[in-house]
Amino acid sequence: MYSWGQCTWYVKSVAPWVGTYWGNGNQWGYSAAADGYRVDSSPEVGSVAVFAAGFAGANAVYGHVAYVESVNGDGTITISQGGMGFATPAGPNYRTMSASGLQFIHRY
Known part of the structure; x- marks a missing residue:
């Protein structure tokens, strides 16, 4: 299981365009769409x-x-991520996986 706090911090560090108050990781899609x-x-x-x-x-x-x-x-996609449960909690930790079942937030 990956820690939500560090995963959001890591993503904000590599994608500074993401919102500041989007909630927990699983809420980001809804919050981003609303923005x-x-x-x-x-x-x-x-x-x-x-x-x-x-x-x-x-x-x-x-x-x-x-x-x-x-x-x-x-x-498949290759992602970078952070969070507890990874060798490097602050990231980056890389994983290649199926894109199926995920939502994606786009900058543009």
């Missing part, structure tokens, strides 16, 4: 991946967020 950002299921380099609570190792209550480093030809 006018595009939120969908299509990953792009530089977008923010939003994990629902309990999805793919995310915290069962707070969810998780990560930064999309690459979109790969096989339908």
